[in-house]
Amino acid sequence: MNISTLLFALGAALSVAFADFFLKLSANRISTNLITLIYAITATAIPTIWILIDKFNGASLTFTREGGLLGVLVGISFGLAVVFFSLTFASGANISIAVPAIRLVAIVVASALGIFILREDFTWRYALGVALTFAGIYFVVTR
Known part of the structure; x- marks a missing residue:
C-alpha cells in the first residue's frame, strides 16, 4: 500500500469518526429525519465543488449506466446508514x-x-x- 492510499484511508476514517461524533451530538436536538436531510444536502456540496474544480482544470467525466446505478445504490446505502445511526443515537445508545x-x-x-x-x-x-x-x-x- 502506498502513502497516498494510506493518507486517503486516514482521511476517510477521520471523516467517518467526526460524522459519527456530530451525529451523536445532534441526537435529541433535531428530528432524525431532518438531520438526515441536512446531511444529504450538505454532503452534496463537497462532490459538486470537486466536479467543478475538475471541470475547470479540464478533466473529463466518465458516466455509464451501470456506474450511475451503482452511485444511486451508494447514496441509498449511506442515506440509510445515517437514518439508522440517527435512530440508534436518538434511542440513547x-x-x-x-x-x-x-x-x-x-x-x-x-x-x-x-x-x-x-x-x-x-x-x-x-x-x-x-x-x-x-x-x-x-x-x-x-x-
Whole structure:
C-alpha cells in the first residue's frame, strides 16, 4: 500500500469518526429525519465543488449506466446508514459502544462481499481477523 492510499484511508476514517461524533451530538436536538436531510444536502456540496474544480482544470467525466446505478445504490446505502445511526443515537445508545459494534459488523460484511462476490483472496489471516473482530464486538458491547 502506498502513502497516498494510506493518507486517503486516514482521511476517510477521520471523516467517518467526526460524522459519527456530530451525529451523536445532534441526537435529541433535531428530528432524525431532518438531520438526515441536512446531511444529504450538505454532503452534496463537497462532490459538486470537486466536479467543478475538475471541470475547470479540464478533466473529463466518465458516466455509464451501470456506474450511475451503482452511485444511486451508494447514496441509498449511506442515506440509510445515517437514518439508522440517527435512530440508534436518538434511542440513547452510547457512541463508544454503538459505533465500534456497527462499524466492525460493517467491516466484516463488506469484506465478505469482497471475498464472495468480487472473488478477493481469502486467507487464514483474514479468517483470524474476522474471529478477532467478533471477539472485539463482544468485548465492546458487553463491557
